[in-house]
Amino acid sequence: MLAITSVVSVILYLYVLSxxxxxxxxxxxxxxxxxDIMIDDxxxxxxxxxxxxxxxxxxxxxxxxxYVEDDGATVSAFTDLNIVVSSxxxxxxxxxxxxxxxxxxxxxxxxxxxxxxxxxxxxxxG
Amino acid sequence: xxxxxxxxxxxxALLLLVIVVSMWCLVWIWxxxxxxxxxxxxxxxxxxxxxxxxxxxxxxxVKGDECVIYVYNAGEIEAxxxxxxxxxxxxWKGKIKLEVGEGVNLVLKVPPGKGDVKTLKVVTLRGGExxxxx
Numbered sequence: 001m002l003a004i005t006s007v008v009s010v011i012l013y014l015y016v017l018s019x020x021x022x023x024x025x026x027x028x029x030x031x032x033x034x035x036d037i038m039i040d041d042x043x044x045x046x047x048x049x050x051x052x053x054x055x056x057x058x059x060x061x062x063x064x065x066x067y068v069e070d071d072g073a074t075v076s077a078f079t080d081l082n083i084v085v086s087s088x089x090x091x092x093x094x095x096x097x098x099x100x101x102x103x104x105x106x107x108x109x110x111x112x113x114x115x116x117x118x119x120x121x122x123x124x125x126g
Numbered sequence: 127x128x129x130x131x132x133x134x135x136x137x138x139a140l141l142l143l144v145i146v147v148s149m150w151c152l153v154w155i156w157x158x159x160x161x162x163x164x165x166x167x168x169x170x171x172x173x174x175x176x177x178x179x180x181x182x183x184x185x186x187x188v189k190g191d192e193c194v195i196y197v198y199n200a201g202e203i204e205a206x207x208x209x210x211x212x213x214x215x216x217x218w219k220g221k222i223k224l225e226v227g228e229g230v231n232l233v234l235k236v237p238p239g240k241g242d243v244k245t246l247k248v249v250t251l252r253g254g255e256x257x258x259x260x
Contacts, residue, residue, distance in 0.1 A: 005143055009150030036172070040249050043214035052209070052216055056172065056253050088251050090209050090219060 035061050035110055039118040040090055042106055044099060051093040053108050053116070055085040062111040066095060068120075069105040082111075176252045178203040183258035184229070188243055193217075193236045195258070197248055198229035206251040212237055213244050221251070 040052035049068070055061045063083040068076040076097045085091050093108075104120045180201035187194040193212065199205050204225050210218040215237040222230055236243060246258040 001139070001142065002146075005146035006150065008143070009147045009154070012147060013151055013154040036253075038253050040209055040255075041211045041214045041216070041247065050215070052211075054208075054249070054253065088208070090216075090249075092216065 035059075035112040035114040037061060037063075037085075037108065037110060037114045037116045039106065039108055039116045042118055042120050044120060044122050047096060047098050049093075049095045049097050049099070049106070049120070051095065051106060051108065052090055053085060053093060054090040055087055057114075058087055060087060061085050061114065063091075063093070063108060064111045065109045066093060067107045067109075068097060068099070069107065070102060075099070075104070172252055175203055176254055179205050179250060179252055179254045181205055181207075181224070181248055181250065181254065181256040183246060183248055183256055186243060186246055186258050188236060191236050191238075193234045193243055193246075195232050195234065195246065195248075196229055197224070197232065197256075199224040199226055202226060205254065207248060208251045209249045210234060211245075211247045211249070213239065 034057055036056040038054045038056060040054050042049065042051045044050070051066060053063055061084070063081050063085060064079070065081060066078040067074050076095075076099075078095055081093070083091065083093065099120075099122050101122050101124045104122065105117055106120050107115060107117045109115050178201055180199075182198045182200050183195055184198050185194075185196040195210070197207065204223060207222040207224065207230070208219070209216055210232070212234065217234045217237060218232065222232075224230060248256045248258075250256075
């Protein structure tokens with residue numbers, strides 16, 4: 001009886017959820033560990049971009065992509081990085097990219113969907 | 127004549143089924159928003175603690191390619207130093223716990239370049255960033 005009622009109620013509940021719709025998070029999203037990252041700092045020299053990514057969350061995160069944007073347009077994208085960062089750790093990403101003098105926005109994303117951004121100013125070498 | 131033997135048992139079982147399903151639904155209806163709220167407020171402890179955290183980079187003394195800094199915890203909560211950046215380059219990474227009112231001296235290597243310390247930043251485990259302006 002307990003098994004039957006439990007199964008029936010779960011099915012009913014999921015049905016009601018699907019009918020209601022418009023919920024902000026799915027059950028899986030709620031139960032998944034929270035991700036939080038930040039870019040500690042970054043610098044650029046000799047066509048190499050150094051990005052320090054910090055994992056502020058309690059679990060392991062995987063950095064998936066880094067985008068370099070100039071005035072809203074992506075000038076360089078590094079996808080499929082798959083770099084694992086332990087909890088409370090900071091790692092250095094070294095990316096080969098040619099940037100002219102100017103102001104850029106560097107965006108780091110994780111597989112879990114977290115995003116961190118920081119502005120990079122590239123000065124002339126002279 | 128209609129036989130009604132066991133009818134009460136069947137009705138009772140069905141009634142029990144309805145009651146239990148209804149109660150399960152009530153429990154689920156309560157659990158979902160609670161979990162949603164939990165998800166929303168989960169990062170709050172770190173951010174709340176961050177609002178009590180305050181470090182001061184009191185002194186920076188550059189001598190040759192070495193730099194001695196003194197970091198003081200002027201906040202209302204213990205803090206853990208996690209990384210230090212000079213001119214945006216990471217020069218130190220580790221874990222040093224500072225109690226409230228406690229300070230620490232650190233000897234750092236100035237990254238190669240023009241030699242001077244333009245910017246110096248201390249980052250804590252909570253993600254707090256504390257600058258020294260040279």
